[in-house]
Amino acid sequence: MPEQSAFDRAIATHESGPHTRTGEFTDDWLIGHAVNGGVALAMAGSALAAELGGTGHPDPFVISAYYLAASSPGPVTVHTETVRTGRQVATGEVSLWQDGPEGEPVQKVRALATYGSLDSLPDDVRTAAEPPPMPGPEDCTKALDAPAEAIRGVNILHQLDLRIDPATAGWAVGRPSGRGQLRGWLRMPDGREPDPYLLLMAVDAMPPVAFDLGVTGWAPTVELTAHVRARPAPGWLQIVTSSRNLAGGFLEEDADVWDSTGRLVAQARQLARVPG
Template sequence: MTQSPMTQPPTPAPDFDRETAVTRRPGGRSIYDTDLPGAWKVGMGINGGLLLSVAARALSAELGEGPTPHPHPFSISAYYLSTSTAGPATVEVDTLRRGRTVSTASASLCQPGEDGTPVERLRALATFGDLAAQDGDIRTSAKPPHLPAPEECFGTEAAPAEFKAQSPLLDRVDLRLDPACVGWAVGAPSNKGEIRGWFRLPEGRDPDPLLLLLAVDILPPVSFDLGVPGWAPTLELTAHVRAKPAPGWLRVVHSTRNFAGGYLEEDAEVWDSTDRLVAQSRQLARVRLPKK
C-alpha cells in the first residue's frame, strides 16, 4: 500500500499582507471589505501610510485585471477626512479611465459610525500602471542618504515609553533611526527638520510597491526634530512610486522646510538596497502644539 505524502500546512501570509487584505463583494459595484488592524495605531488613529496601502490594495485588485493589467501605484493622492479606528471598513473603487499604459481610479475608505451610518475616512485619486514595463532609463541628480549601518542605529526598543504606549505600530516594523536625528528623544532636537532611518518588516517580507506607500509615512513626525512633540495627523498625502524596490532594507528620509501656524509640509524619499530612489512623497500635516 502506497502511503500518501504528508500535507504541509500552508505558510501564513506576512502580517502586512494579512492586515491590509481586501475582499471584493459580489455584485456590480466595486466594493472591498477589509478590517483595519489596531496593531497599526499611532496617536489617535491608524497610521496614514497603512491606510494608503489598504486603499491601494483595493485599487490594485480592480485595475490589475483585464487585457492591460495595471497593478502598481504610480501616483496616489489621499485626503484624510476623519480619524480611522480599528475594525471593519470598506473601500469603494470607481474606475475613471482605463488606458494602454496607465489607468486612473478613485477609492473611498469608509467605516460605520456610532449610528451605523458610513463615515468616510479617506478619499484617494490614483494612477496605476505596470512598473515592470518601464524602459529602465534613469537620469537623476538625487543622491542616496548616508546612514550608519542598521546595527549602529537606534531601534524601536529605544523609543521613549510614552511614545511606544501611543504607537503600537512600532511592534509591527523594524525601524532603525540615525543617531544624528534622535536628539528630540532626550530633549535636544537638532532643529534641522530632518529624520532619517532604515526600515523593513520584521517577518522578512521583501519590499514591494504597496509597502512603499507605508514607508513614506513610517518615521516619527519630522516636527519632533523641530522641538514640537505630539501627534501630527496627516491631512493630505501624495506619493509617487518610481520603481519596484530591490530586496533588503529601505532607507527613508523625512524633511520639512516650513512649519507655520501649526501646519507643516513633510517630504519623504525612499531608497532601496541598490541606491535606487523608489518612492517620493509630500504630505500636509497638522501639528498639535502643546498647551502652554
C-alpha cells in the same frame, strides 16, 4: 503555503459586491487612537489594484489621498471606481468608510490614483537624488529602544523593524536639532520583502518630522501624495523625511525612500496638522 505576513493581513480586502470590498483595521497599526495613514493608504492602493488589475495596469504610480477623519480599529468598507483606462496607464478612485458612533457611514480616506506597469518602464535613471551618508542599520537606534514616554501608544512600532540614525534622534531625549530631518532604515521583522504597497506605508512610517522641530504630539495627515518610481529590491529600505516650513499649525513633510541597491524607489509629500 507560506503564512501571510502581518502587513498583508493588515491591508487585505475581499470582494463583497460590485466595486466594493471589505477589510479590517486592527489596533496593531495604531499611532495613538488612529490607524497609521500609510497603512490606510496601502489598503486603498491594494484595493484599487484589484479594481484596475484587469486593465493590464497592476502597479500604483501615483496616489493622492485626503484624510477626512481618523481611521480606527474595526471593519472597513472600500469603494473603488475605474475613472479612465489608457494604453500606458489607468486612473481610478478609491474611498475607505467606517461606521461612526451612531452606526452611520463615515468616509475616512478618499484617493485618486494612476496605475501602470512598473516592469514595463524604461531602465534609464538620471537623478541627482542620492541616499545620504548615514550609519548602517546595525549602528542605528531601534525605534522600540526610545524612551517609553516617547513611544507610548505607538503600536505600529511593534510591527516594524525601524531604526533611526542617531544623528537625527535627539528629539527622543529632549534635544531636537531644529533642522527638520529624520533618517532611518526600515524592514519588516517577519521577513516580508518590500513591494509597491509596502512603499505606500513606508513613506509614512517614520516618526513625525515635527519632532525634530521641537513639536511633540500627534500630527495627523491632511493630504498625502506618494509616487512609486520603481519596484524595490529585497532588503532594507532607507528613508529620509524632512520639512522646510511649519507655519499656521501645518507643515509639509517630504519623504524619499531608497532600496537596498541605492535606487530611489518612492517619494512623497504630505501636509500634516501639528499640535497648537
